[in-house]
Amino acid sequence: MNNKYLSMLLLGGLALASSCSKYTDIKTQGSLIPSDIDNYRYILNDTYSFESGGEMTDLAAADVSIVDAAQQSTIEGYNNYFFIRNIYLWKAPVIEVTTSHDPDWDTYYRRIYSCNVVINELPSSNGGTDSAKAELAAEALTHRADAYLNLVNEYAKPYNSATASSDLGVPLVLTQDLDQQLKRVSVAAIYNKVEEDLKTAVRSLPAASNYNTMPGKPAAYSLLARLYLLKGDYTNAGLYADSVLALKNTLNDLGTISSMPYRKSDPEIIFSKIAAQGFTYSPYVLRLSDDILNLLGTSDMRYQLFTKDAASYFGSTYTGRYFSREQINYENRNIGTSVPEMMLIKAEVLARAGSTGAAMDEVNLLRQKRFKAADYVALAATDKNDAVVKVIEERRREFMCRLLPWMDQRRLKDDPLFSKTYTRTWQGQTYTLEPSSNRYVFPIAAYVIGLNPEIEQNP
Template sequence: MMKMINIAAAVLGTMILTAGCSKYTDIKTQGSLIPGQISNYRYLLNYTDTYEYGAYLPDLASQDIEITDSTQQVAINNTISSAFFRNTYTWRTPIYENTLDRDRDWDTYYGRIYNCNVILDEVPGVTDGTAEEKAELMAEALTHRADAYLNLVNEYGKPYNAGTAAADPGVPLLVTPSLDQPLNRATVAAVYSRIEADLKTAALSLPRTTQYNTLPGKAAAWSLLARMYLLMGNYPAAGTYADSALAVKSTLLDLTAGAVPLRRNNPETILSKIAGTSFAWAPTTMRLSQELLDLLGTKDMRYQLFTADAPSMLGAGYTGRFFSYERINYENRSIGTSVPEMMLIKAESLARNNNAGAAMELVNKLREKRFQAADYVVLTATDVNDAIVKVIQERRREFFCRMLPWFDQRRLKDDPLFRKTYTRTWQGATYRLDPTSNRYVFPIAQYYINLNPEIQQNP
């Protein structure tokens, strides 16, 4: 019985946290909805808040940000609720110092997984609906679950390494809505295997296109497979699935027009997902690193549209520039798959297959939409390694403060082209992140381990 209580607190409780105020809780109480009918599950999947929110910790650990202002550091230190920001930024453990504190990333993803598991478990037994309708609903649930596990394993598991993945601890792999099951961590290899199988199964039954980018179609499943294979270092497969996604959706947004639509109207978005928390306001503002700002340059429209001068918007004591998209558009930053991501995955696949020229053509096709005509300069590569570096640099320009830079840091930390030791200073103390550091894996909040001692902590 104790196991059930523990799991209920760690799993069912997260569902209540992320979807407790959603219409899901009303499905079996509203007179217009009858238990056992397929409309219940369409209703649940249409409530996108349950499925769209995702991680926010990766942005704080990445090389994108640089919190050097004493004013900001003091303000964060003096705000109890901001301790996680400081600890993640300085790669400290634990992230959550109070053993009663819960990890919002962990909660959000396992809350989504629970809902997906309910759909996958119950839809086959509904009393109405065609086989095709049932298959499509289950495919959507598989896609959302796969996205959750891909992000979880890249926060709390080691970067994928073909030689060690079968032994490296991943995350608890829950595929049924049962509350009475152990929460032992599956291996990284097992988690990736499940993600791969779920997405390939989902792609068979998803529609080619959907009315809203919050609902997954075939391109969504293929784009997630491309992202997954990239994180695994399987560049040929990553390129193949990026091609498949681009065959369905390939529209690029022209930033030279000087405006960016809301994410749900953005033609570049393949599957809309957003960070769980906005960091647009002081003190937890993401001040951008000088390295990133130098990489962008002031003529890049991404610099002009997505960054802003800190003193003018945040007040005295703040210097430099910060990530401003959330403050301008009043919506959390996008972390879902997109057309630019697929183009750059394909470009990296080409470069790593010794085709530097084709890789740079894709990079330049994207960059044409990121500069005014008078400022646009064609990039060239001197060799394959230079092409790989330029592709990764373009990923940084395109996705800064949007989760992917931290995932890139993790997957490339042992690559001689990118191997680097990072340092950060916080109120006089210096913190290091070496390529071999355990801090490339986030610690699991003690709250969950206290409830479920079988969960193995990261070293």
Template sequence: MKRLIYFVAVMALATGCRKYVEIDQIGKRTPTYTKDYRALLDNNSQLEAGFSLTIYSGDDTRFLDSSKQAIMTDINGNAYTWQPQYWSDTQSDGDWDKLYKAIYTCNEVLAGVMASENGTDADKKQLFAEALTHRAYAYWCLVNIYSAQYDAATAATDLGVPLLLTPDLFASLQRASVAAVYNQITGDLKQAVDALPALPDYNTRPSKAAAYALLARTYLMTRDFTTARSYAEQALALQNGVLDLRDYATSVAAFPYRLKDPEVIFSKINAGFYQGGIQLDTALLSLLGTKDMRYALFVKPGGNFFPAFTGYGYWRYRYSREGNTITQGPGVPEMMLIKAECAARAGDAVTATNVLNSLREKRFLTTDYTAYTPGTPAEALSRVVDERKREFFGTGLRWFDQKRLNKDAAFAKTVTRTFKGVNYTLEPNSNRYIFPVGTKYILLNPEIAQSPR
């Protein structure tokens, strides 16, 4: 019984409680009908959440203002300086909790929806496929945050994350290998595709385009560039709308909500709260340049934030009109850049450059835009990497690029920063690219191994 208590103590944060598993409670109902499972999967407060702390860890953020550093929470400060542990023995990891809560909900659906009542077989299969896709996204986040970068030579033995595939409170919490988690992600997505609509009714729901986009992301992380490009192209064949930022040069009043944004393939949003603003690195600002519409629209002086700070901060999420919402799910620009990167790595600088130009022409006023001309594949690849920095800054996605690009000698870099008068250094391929597991969870469940530090 003690083990169950310990398990529930951890998973209560990741599952809410067992109220949907066995017993009808007052005011609650055990899922019985197909529509009950639709309601579970449409609970965006549980299933749309992504991650937060990588926003502090990545090199596109740089909190230079001492007053900004002074008000940073201990957890955020620890992530910003790549500490061995981010949380005290009693503090919870919000990203870990929310992602495992989403997985538990998906597992509930997978366990029960096909036997549910008053639904068509097609409806049940679609809900089953949606749950697989949501679960795959959550595991993509977890394995890329808390585990070593995928390396074909070591993935079978590198620590992944606990791989929970049923709503079983007695399931093992031992960490599966990185390879096993990746195999689960790709297997879930490939299983899901056939039962999903090409495009969703709402971009918070999975679709074929979303599954293909997540497969492209996943294979990019494994350095299977041929397969990543294929899935990116399949996603783009279904959805390829790109915002023309020139349309908002004089007014952002019509800037779209994320649920209406043609670039968003699968809406996933940050799990944290950044009311005080995300201060941007000066090297990033130099890379952007003031003529880039992403600078003009998505960067504001620190005096626009509260509390104010020196330097400049990330502003795009302020246009969401839905709180501090940062989009982290796969989108059209990301698929274009995956296609371009994979083309460059295959030696096709012309295709890579053409794709880059088709994106960049919508990121500059006509008078400020100069198209790239094809150079060498190495030059094209470098341009793609820089464009990813410009396109995804402030979202937390840069952290994953830093981590995977350490495998390329041309892009591996040492990052240094000063925080409260102390200098910190992050070396390429350091274990500090692997987030720790919160001590609280290991104390409650010693079978969970700590990340290498």
């Protein structure tokens, strides 16, 4: 077993660096531990630790189509790119080299470790009022909850009320003890802890935050709305979506906008999180599938602003359109919660309750801001099922290549309205993802299990 310790770096201000732990094994320097309350504020201001999210889910989702021979050949030519192929083809292992790290696992557990330092050390810190300490702890609880919600939706089965208490989740790490056992708890246990932490956090969070990267009450409410949607608890999902929209409901008008706002001040974004790896440069190209392009249509401003012709940017060996949102403002794509997500959660809840007209009204409120006035056409639904389908289609348009499409594929894979078998071809060989497939769950890297043999691998 490696020696393990928590590291702090003094770089202009005290900021938490990566921990060298048995579940991430990321080497760092120093051993400064904060004791003053101000230092915990510096920890929570560390953008790298707290804002970065996963990068693999978008490759697995149906939005992406890596079909150009040039891109496939480039990926095959360098082992650092193999994880792109393996995730895209739903293969196991994803991380082939047994000494290599899983970037998503490391990113989320690094954040969780930082959060645990804040949560557990704040009560005995020097200075500050009890309310100031409670607010900092609430921020850390919110960041940790987001990390666990993403982890359990990558490395565990989708939430199923009948089996969640027995389905394997992920290790639940709540202290900074690096020698603790890391056995996987159940999916239900992870969801219950996320729910508990967010409900605790919301009591001490401010009604608004200075930047979207810092959680306020809308951030905690929005994560609860997302959690309940993933659980299939539509009543609570709708209630928390409404709680968010009562506090924050601004939309960008893509039909008239002259420049896109930066994430930290974008009025649409509630709780900004970013995909750790940008995928708009060869061979990290999110080439869009015909399915999503046909769903978008060329008059949709999300097509015009957020996609580009591949050949004009990468050369004649690349075809089709690719997702180019990251080239606006040169910021990695937001995968955190947003006003559109809350609106579409509310719309789905209404549709599933049979309130077809109200559901489509909510969808159309969003769509009015996604077209030029001359191109906008309101959507209508013929019945409950048609309304649900149209809401999910709008989610695909709005969130393409931004985490939620893969979460939606997982939660809807057994729903007769959406259940389907996906196929992909790679250098002449066809790969299949069926609704019952275990490949809807990412395997845990061999390196992690090698350090922690108590962790059970996914089938």
